[in-house]
Amino acid sequence: MLAKTLAGGDTALQSSLLGSHDYLAMVFSAFRAEQALEDKPKVNKIRRSTLLVLALSAATLGAAPLERRFNFGSVAVSAGESAVTPDTLYTTARGYGFEAGAAISAPPRPSGATGADFCTSDKPFFFSVDLPEGNYRVTLNLSDPVAESRPVVKAESRRLLLESVATKKGELTTATFLVNIRNAQLPGGGQVRLKPREIGALHWDNRLTLEFNGVRPAVTSLDLIQVNDAITVFLAGDSTVTDQQIEPWAAWGQMLPAFFGPTVAIANHAESGETIKSFVGERRLEKVMSLLKAGDYLFIQFGHNDQKLNAEHTDAATGYKEYLRRFIGEARTKGAIPVLVTSMERRNFDATGHITPSLEGYPQAMREVGGELAVPLIDLNAMSIPFYEALGPEEAKKAFVHFPADSFPSQPKALADDTHFSAYGAYELARCVVEGIKVRVPALAAHLRLGLKAYDAAHPDRFADWHLPASPPKPVIKPEGS
Numbered sequence: 001m002l003a004k005t006l007a008g009g010d011t012a013l014q015s016s017l018l019g020s021h022d023y024l025a026m027v028f029s030a031f032r033a034e035q036a037l038e039d040k041p042k043v044n045k046i047r048r049s050t051l052l053v054l055a056l057s058a059a060t061l062g063a064a065p066l067e068r069r070f071n072f073g074s075v076a077v078s079a080g081e082s083a084v085t086p087d088t089l090y091t092t093a094r095g096y097g098f099e100a101g102a103a104i105s106a107p108p109r110p111s112g113a114t115g116a117d118f119c120t121s122d123k124p125f126f127f128s129v130d131l132p133e134g135n136y137r138v139t140l141n142l143s144d145p146v147a148e149s150r151p152v153v154k155a156e157s158r159r160l161l162l163e164s165v166a167t168k169k170g171e172l173t174t175a176t177f178l179v180n181i182r183n184a185q186l187p188g189g190g191q192v193r194l195k196p197r198e199i200g201a202l203h204w205d206n207r208l209t210l211e212f213n214g215v216r217p218a219v220t221s222l223d224l225i226q227v228n229d230a231i232t233v234f235l236a237g238d239s240t241v242t243d244q245q246i247e248p249w250a251a252w253g254q255m256l257p258a259f260f261g262p263t264v265a266i267a268n269h270a271e272s273g274e275t276i277k278s279f280v281g282e283r284r285l286e287k288v289m290s291l292l293k294a295g296d297y298l299f300i301q302f303g304h305n306d307q308k309l310n311a312e313h314t315d316a317a318t319g320y321k322e323y324l325r326r327f328i329g330e331a332r333t334k335g336a337i338p339v340l341v342t343s344m345e346r347r348n349f350d351a352t353g354h355i356t357p358s359l360e361g362y363p364q365a366m367r368e369v370g371g372e373l374a375v376p377l378i379d380l381n382a383m384s385i386p387f388y389e390a391l392g393p394e395e396a397k398k399a400f401v402h403f404p405a406d407s408f409p410s411q412p413k414a415l416a417d418d419t420h421f422s423a424y425g426a427y428e429l430a431r432c433v434v435e436g437i438k439v440r441v442p443a444l445a446a447h448l449r450l451g452l453k454a455y456d457a458a459h460p461d462r463f464a465d466w467h468l469p470a471s472p473p474k475p476v477i478k479p480e481g482s
Contacts, residue, residue: 066226068129070096072219073106073117084222086119090128099126099209101472109145116143116172116220124213124472129224131208133182133291135232135265137225138210143172144218152214155179156203157243158250158471159268160258160427164214172220177257178230178265181208186283187290193282198271203243213469230265231447234288234336236279236327237270237301239420240344240429244272247408247470248401248415250423252380255430264447267291275312276302276323285327294335297444300327301380303343303362304419316361324369339441340370340377344384344429347400347418349393355385378436380429386458387428398463399425409473423468424461431455 071077072084082096086104090097098104102125106117138161142151148169153162156179167173183206184191194204202209212219233256235241241253253268260266269288271279279285279302292298302323306314314320324340331338342363348356363381370377388396401417421429435455438445 065228066131066224068096068131068224070129070222071117072119072221084119084127092130095130096128099128101125107146116141118143118145118218118220120144120149120216120218121212122216124211124469125217126209126211127219127222128207128209130206131181131224131226132206133185135178135180135227135230136208137227137230137262138177138179138208139221139223139225140175140210140219141172141221142167142175142218143170143220144216145170147216149218150215151212151217152469153217154211154213154471155257156181156209157201157245157254158211158247159203159243159254159266160468163258163468167218176262177260178227178262179208179257180232180265180267181206182267182269182287182291184287186287190283192284192287195271195273197245201245203268211471213471227265230263231295231297231444232265232267232291232293233260233297233299233444234292235266235268235270235299235301236285236288237299237341238274238304239270239272240304241268241270241301242272243268243270244420244426247473248403248422249417249420250426251421252426252429252433255423255427256433259430259434259449259452261447261449264444270301273305274302275306275308275314276300276320276327277306277314278312280323280326281312285330289330289334292331292334292336296334296336297339297441298327298331298336299339299341299378300324301341301343303359303366304346306362307360316365320362321365321369324366325373328369328373328375337441337444338375340366340375341433341436342366342377342379342381344380345388347388347393347396349388349396353389353393355388376440378433378440380432380436383432383436383457384429387432387460390458390460391463395463398422399428423470424463424466427466427468428457428460431461432457 069081070084071081075083075085077083086106088097090099102121102123104119104121104125106119140153144167146169149167150164151162151167152164153175155161161177162175165173182204184194184204198204208224235253237253240251242251243254244250253270257266269284288298306320314323328338343359345355346358348358350356359381367377391399399422401415401420401422403415405412405414434448434452
């Protein structure tokens, strides 16, 4: 949920309560009361303060949710806050800070300018906080008293949270969203069998990492609260779903968080090269099931790698269907809602400009299991075809990883990948999934971000009108799978 205001919150009231040992437990209830008012900008500050006091006084005592609060740009902070200045670099001893690689500054406010202190940079930068596995409600205040800014916020491995939003000079933008973080440990001992490329990945560590990108992102404060009762959407799939770590590859799963409000967390457990069989063998399904709770969702998309004749192959008509039934049954045993997503097509045009199907019987096998077990099904396979055909053979290359040599660091050869997606292609496919949610999963659709426009895959966004700033460059390594 996004709200804009030129005034700060009730920090004085909060500070007066910080002496209470029950403050951390009470502030969570207060936070929910404040959230209910975010869409009502005409509610005056007195009323907001009154409701905050009522929420605090009514809060249930007991175990407090984990909370961390950071004030950027100033060493003067209130009790319970941690000061973040440009030289606050992350260390394991400190447990939070800026990741190395960007020149952070904290420019002084112009004479007579009001507002909070802030940190900014002319390049993308990262801020990390050590936290245990779980969902966290992130509240960011972004404001630049010097100039207009257009911040973009991503989390973990390029997971899109906040698309570019114009913030006028001196204006305060508040953004709230949920972020899921995880590690590879399993509760019964052992861990998920990670691939070498996953070792050290931002989405498998015990930190929450935020990427600040766009035009002059200016961060004034960051509040984190652990949330145990949020709806979590778990994603099980392959490289076309996963949080791709490296530009220029992207997948629809890492775009999906930007479409939800602050009541849903996306837990993307998909990984490059996976089949439905290997997802089980590497204990990834076991990890998901250890975290899945009643009311959560499990989105399942496999097919691209399953058709390959190797040790992880399953036949579409037999073994593949059996594994789908297993995923569905285990999710339902937990009280969760399984959702099937058919795999999108590859960029495989015939001479007449139409897509030639390349996924053999796997999409149809999933449709049949969905009908057999009454499981909601999002037919991304069917939606991907008009998307590609609307672009045409040449323009469709912009939705896939087609780039000339030296477009990215350590990329001496041209890239021509007709399976994996660029950020644009991944974003458009995420929009297809969102449309499927609206139709097939209405209870979850109620948690989508307000104001989303309807999407027709046959009339996609024009590439020339779409932009998402690239994350800081890393050496180019093609994902597994094809």
